Amino acid sequence: MRVYNFAAGPSTLPLEVIKEAQAELLDFAGTGMSVMEISHRDKAYEAVVCEAEALVRELLGVPEDYAVIFVQGGASQQFAAVPLNLMHSGKADYIVTGNFAKKAWQEGQIYGEANKIGDSSDRTYTYIPDVDSLTYTDGADYVHITSNNTIFGTRYTKFPKCKAPLVADMSSEIFSRKINVADFGVIYAGAQKNLAPAGVTIVIAKRSLIQEPLAICPTMLKWKVQDENKSLYNTPPAFSIYIANLVLRNLKKNGGIAAINEINEYKAGLLYDFIDNSKLYKNNVEKEFRSIMNVPFVTGSEELDAKFVAEAKKAGLVSLKGHRIVGGMRASIYNAMPVDGVKALIEFMKKFETENR
Numbered sequence: 070m071r072v073y074n075f076a077a078g079p080s081t082l083p084l085e086v087i088k089e090a091q092a093e094l095l096d097f098a099g100t101g102m103s104v105m106e107i108s109h110r111d112k113a114y115e116a117v118v119c120e121a122e123a124l125v126r127e128l129l130g131v132p133e134d135y136a137v138i139f140v141q142g143g144a145s146q147q148f149a150a151v152p153l154n155l156m157h158s159g160k161a162d163y164i165v166t167g168n169f170a171k172k173a174w175q176e177g178q179i180y181g182e183a184n185k186i187g188d189s190s191d192r193t194y195t196y197i198p199d200v201d202s203l204t205y206t207d208g209a210d211y212v213h214i215t216s217n218n219t220i221f222g223t224r225y226t227k228f229p230k231c232k233a234p235l236v237a238d239m240s241s242e243i244f245s246r247k248i249n250v251a252d253f254g255v256i257y258a259g260a261q262k263n264l265a266p267a268g269v270t271i272v273i274a275k276r277s278l279i280q281e282p283l284a285i286c287p288t289m290l291k292w293k294v295q296d297e298n299k300s301l302y303n304t305p306p307a308f309s310i311y312i313a314n315l316v317l318r319n320l321k322k323n324g325g326i327a328a329i330n331e332i333n334e335y336k337a338g339l340l341y342d343f344i345d346n347s348k349l350y351k352n353n354v355e356k357e358f359r360s361i362m363n364v365p366f367v368t369g370s371e372e373l374d375a376k377f378v379a380e381a382k383k384a385g386l387v388s389l390k391g392h393r394i395v396g397g398m399r400a401s402i403y404n405a406m407p408v409d410g411v412k413a414l415i416e417f418m419k420k421f422e423t424e425n426r
């Protein structure tokens with residue numbers, strides 16, 4: 070029996086995709102082998118990487134002068150790759166809007182002057198600072214943001230308009246809403262939130278920015294090298310890219326980003342409306358900045374929160390426990406979470422509220 074899985078990552082994948090993968094698990098593309106067993110230099114596999122790249126380009130409208138690469142090491146490895154590829158003058162700006170944003174900033178400090186120019190920790194990361202009133206450092210190599218904050222449930226509703234290239238960690242929202250790639254110098258995202266199993270990270274980078282990585286940059290972290298080798302510099306995370314390709318095909322078939330964005334807004338709207346109108350549940354994020362991917366909420370009692378999570382699990386609604394930093398509950402409602410899953414959650418929340426008044 071399949072449950073509704075609200076995990077923040079690794080997270081739920083489209084059922085159709087899992088079934089497709091299951092159907093061709095023993096014999097991939099007529100090779101008589103599973104996709105996990107064939108050489109990454111095999112034509113049949115190279116076609117997968119090519120198609121995945123083409124689908125990323127098509128779905129996000131990536132301009133031609135941008136590289137689209139698939140790398141390993143998770144989004145956390147990119148916290149280092151960003152300065153190692155871009156920090157030529159030795160200084161960069163960071164806007165710290167959550168735990169991952171803070172980690173990226175801390176990693177940046179290893180390689181140079183990483184200036185924290187914005188910080189929303191004063192109100193436990195429940196908002197995004199006004200990007201128009203921040204002071205950007207003159208001559209900074211880039212400005213780093215985390216566009217959707219997975220743990221705290223916030224997202225940017227407008228992006229900085231800065232001179233330096235904008236670098237965005239979009240791990241927990243890539244492919245969920247329309248973005249203009251040309252507004253960014255670099256976008257990166259670990260796949261295990263909204264795209265594929267863990268193991269692969271997407272990097273989209275303007276080619277003119279990535280031609281001269283720092284001398285100390287490990288070869289594997291050089292985006293230029295990965296681009297020149299079409300993500301096949303070494304053995305890639307083959308299975309994860311394969312699933313990413315199936316997920317992207319599925320997204321295209323279902324109307325692409327515009328269609329899923331509408332569904333995501335609808336799902337999030339249902340849940341936030343219910344929370345706002347309930348007497349028991351509360352979401353503490355400033356309304357303007359509420360994420361449509363990660364919805365944290367609390368009852369106000371730790372004991373009741375624990376009871377909620379345990380009883381929800383029995384009802385087939387799993388992984389609703391909030392991140393250990395914030396406690397309470399969190400419903401991650403990524404692209405692959407069906408509307409019916411959100412409706413089932415709301416029904417359960419109503420029942421729980423009635424029983425625990």
Ligand SMILES: *Cc1c(COP(=O)(O)O)cnc(C)c1O
Nearest residue numbers: 143144145169219238240241259
């Ligand atoms: C999950 C997450 C990360 C960390 O990803 P890993 O792939 O585990 O390194 C970084 N940034 C954001 C926004 C995330 O949601």
